Amino acid sequence: MTSSRRNAVAFASGLLFAGGLGLSGMTKPAKVQAFLDVTGDWDPSLMLVMVGAIGVYAVAVAVARRRAAPLYATSFAWPTLSVIDARLVVGAALFGVGWGLMGFCPGPAIVSVASLAPVTVVFFFTLAITLLAMRRLLGGRDRESEASVRSAH
Amino acid sequence: MTLTNFTPLASLAGGVMIGLAAAMVLLGCGRIAGISGVFASALTPRKGEDGAWRLLFLGGLVVGGVLLSLFAPGTLGAPVTGSVGRAIAGGLLVGVGVELGAGCTSGHGVCGIGRFSPRSVVATMTFIATGILTVLALHKFGGAS
Numbered sequence: 168m169t170s171s172r173r174n175a176v177a178f179a180s181g182l183l184f185a186g187g188l189g190l191s192g193m194t195k196p197a198k199v200q201a202f203l204d205v206t207g208d209w210d211p212s213l214m215l216v217m218v219g220a221i222g223v224y225a226v227a228v229a230v231a232r233r234r235a236a237p238l239y240a241t242s243f244a245w246p247t248l249s250v251i252d253a254r255l256v257v258g259a260a261l262f263g264v265g266w267g268l269m270g271f272c273p274g275p276a277i278v279s280v281a282s283l284a285p286v287t288v289v290f291f292f293t294l295a296i297t298l299l300a301m302r303r304l305l306g307g308r309d310r311e312s313e314a315s316v317r318s319a320h
Numbered sequence: 321m322t323l324t325n326f327t328p329l330a331s332l333a334g335g336v337m338i339g340l341a342a343a344m345v346l347l348g349c350g351r352i353a354g355i356s357g358v359f360a361s362a363l364t365p366r367k368g369e370d371g372a373w374r375l376l377f378l379g380g381l382v383v384g385g386v387l388l389s390l391f392a393p394g395t396l397g398a399p400v401t402g403s404v405g406r407a408i409a410g411g412l413l414v415g416v417g418v419e420l421g422a423g424c425t426s427g428h429g430v431c432g433i434g435r436f437s438p439r440s441v442v443a444t445m446t447f448i449a450t451g452i453l454t455v456l457a458l459h460k461f462g463g464a465s
Binding site for chain 2 (some may be wrong): 170177181218223248
């Protein structure tokens, strides 16, 4: 019962997320690149996307911190990594290069697959295969769970 | 510097929707709506773990995209480049980057900054900076498109 409600919330969230990405302009690679084009025809719109999203989410975080548990799960899975290391910075730097190159980050790419634009589909599948390979090689989730075990002691 | 195609209201409203969607995942499911992490975890399911919410969240994104393509096709733009090689390079860079850095625009940029995580602030400043440099380089060395 709880898990079916959790699943319904997740699906509704995905729909709303897609609508937000579409309305905000994040699913237009040219607009994303224009946001990054600060020395040219700069389009600051995406800054307002961040302001709106972070503002609402910060309220949700404050609410969540007062609660012992979420509505339809047993506990909050807060991220446990807090270290700022070379891996974080190098990873974010590489991600930014790919983002600037294509104008797509993962969410908008997943939403935009429906456009069936060939280059978008190629980007999507390359991303999926790369994520799968990276998980197999590095075990991203194991790193998180190790950290949570450490912090639990 | 000139401002073109600035859409403050639509972008702010879209941002609020994104924030609400991420809030639903947090308050309903107790999870972080970091799309790269959800996607990667959904691709590598584990026995004994109820990962159905991930598939449904991703399914919502895909179905949302289909609805946009049907009722607001102008919202889904194709990459400016038509180069398959660049799409593969972009997919590799984004995939390797978000896994090493443990997050993308949603996980670090929205959820991480939204809970004032210094790690996510550093990640977000870094990927915006290298994104800016990349677009600058595209303009400078041709193939701006």
